[in-house]
Amino acid sequence: MIHARGLARTFRKKKQEVRAVDGVDLDVDAGEIVGFLGPNGAGKTTTLRMLTTLLAPTSGTATVAGCDLVADPVGVRRRIGYVSQSGSTAPEARAGEEVVDHARLYGISTADATARGKQLFRELDLDGLWERQPRAMSGGQRRRLDIALGLVHVPELVFLDEPTTGLDPQARANLWQHIRGLREERGTTVFLTTHYLDEADALCDRILVIDHGAIVASGTPDELKSQVGGDVLTVTASRDDEAAPIARLVDGLVGAESAVVSGRQVVGRVPHGGSALVQLVRELDAAGLVVAGIESRRPSLDDVFLGLTGRSLREEGAPAPEGVPA
């Protein structure tokens, strides 16, 4: 459904060159739900804008939905839907009109567009908002309106750029359900970007991790997690100056990789979390160190991300908040 080779885009701003996307190869099969994961500025939106014909690549080639991006952009546009990261409706229009007008530009009749739009409004929990102006809708409602616009013409392939940003947990779960339904009922292929690891984990068949404009890993969520290997051991010191001695103890565990200290938190990786935990508790006791918390868990996608890029995805490169298990 998508085949891209060496896709790259350079932006020039006042003599400064930004290689936003730097040689991306990707293949997505029909009917797949693929997640595109990466920190701010990694090049996700830029890649999507190239694949949706909005932005010409500086170099590289791609076929999208069977049409060449450069030779047949209209063919691509006919077959895809796109929900941009930053919204798509005029504040003073009316929600229903925006959906119908958008569908009309795909050659759909007003009657069909209205029927399909109203059905999407029901499915996306936008009941009763058909006549509402987007400026009088909440952020999450507007986000769902953007999604309705992107889906109204029943595309075979949809690109969703951070579709769930700003949605409450219930709306997010509902959207996941909707996306799964698209695939099951119509075989729709979905390519979405997200910052949420739980979303990628729960929704996507496959994940591509992008950083600094290049894909650094790809695979199913389980494959990626198994790349990390072993378990994650997190110890929270009760005093700042005790983090370092605790890290030394963690490093001394059998098969441990070098522990990372951030504030009072020490994060290490060991092959077997259970036995390591028992040993660590004994050694802490012997050293007279009292800790505020200690836990061992299976690796999450965040750990994958940390391992691949040296940064945590959760807080845009900042260390994970203390005491919150991923």
Add this chain to the structure above:
Amino acid sequence: MSVLARDTYTVFARAMRMSLRNPAWLVISLMQPILYIVLFGPLLEPLSGQLGSGNAYQLFVPGILVQLGIFGALFVGFGLIAEYRAGVIESQRVTPASRTALLLGRVLRDVVVLLVQGTLLVLVSIPLGLRAPVLGVLLTLVVIAVLGAAFASISYALALTLKSEDAFAPLLNAFVLPILLLSGILLPMTLAPGWLQAVSDVNPLKHVVSGTRAFFDGDYGSATAWWGAALTVALGVLGWAFGVRRFRAESS
């Protein structure tokens, strides 16, 4: 219905609907021509003998019509910048709709608005003393429509290039004032000293204004009239080409 016509109509209908729904815009658009005629026209009446024309409004109305066509149209880009910021342009560009239709639909809305304003302006001037041949008025409205389309296209193209009101506003101001002063719109350039007339001769809009005045005087066969019409067509072609080029180009 061809695809281009269908898409153009969709874009036009959407733009028109949004304009009509804005009451402030509606009132200002309709009041503007009336204010010009009612508040500025009387100033010219005592001058009419000096200006060589029998009727002050016959001289003044074509100028105001041209001004409406140019300046009303030049400002439409602000609306496009707002649409761009809301993501509307990008969401239309991702559809298979022809890029030409995305521009043409908007320009047609602007032309319709202009023609309504122009007609209103002419009608209001009649009780105040305007006497002009119907054919001349109709020909002038055609000229104004072409001129408005040209400047609206230019405005959209510039707006799409700059994408920021902060850059767009000073650029417009830099253009508008000299064009206005050198076009003879407010007062005929025949009143000006020689050097100023010479400078204004290179301003195509001066000839457009002179052409419409000739139409209002019923001089259909005169060189002035057709020179103005020809320049209008040339401006239309150039403005349209510029607009289409920008709408076809990728965004960034």
